[in-house]
Amino acid sequence: MIFRVENIEKTVSAMKEKGGEFPGGKYWDSLLTKGEGYVCKGNLYRRRIMSMIKINGLNVVGIYATDLEAAVAFYCGKLGFEKGVAMPPGVLLNAKGANLTLYVEGGREPRQGAGVKFPHAALCFNAEEGVKAALEKLEKADVKIIMKYGDFNGKFAGFQFEDPSGNVLQFAGKP
16 A cells, blocks of 8 residues: 655654554555655555656667568668667667667567557657658558558548568658
8 A cells, every 4th residue: 555645754754753653554664756755554665666667758669570681671771760889689770850769689580470460569650741741652662551541630640561570660640
């Protein structure tokens, strides 16, 4: 059981004065996280601490490919990434003009059942020129489109496609 408190110092002092008692029983610990106070029963916070992690960004996206050279050619040649630092058995690729880095690792075999596309997590890109323009460029480059273009009230659009290893990718955003 975790209680959020406004003034952790005052609450901890009150707990010490009462011999460690707090609503619900004895032996409570305190936990401080970036100015927010929590009072936790025993070691319970160790099991619940993961829910208190505050993600503040995306670092690197890992992409597993069967053929590293084909994957690098696809991401650089068709999606505009630039080859960065080699990190065997893979390489870092950086998006031009965006704060996005991919780690592409080769030599991976497809998993059984990889043909099933849903449920899945897909890497979703924005396109500066719009989703429709990105679709047209990828179609001209013979990229396999697996979910056709959808436009939602002229405000949001998207489509899905595959890389050479069958990883599902998508563009979504302004039409």
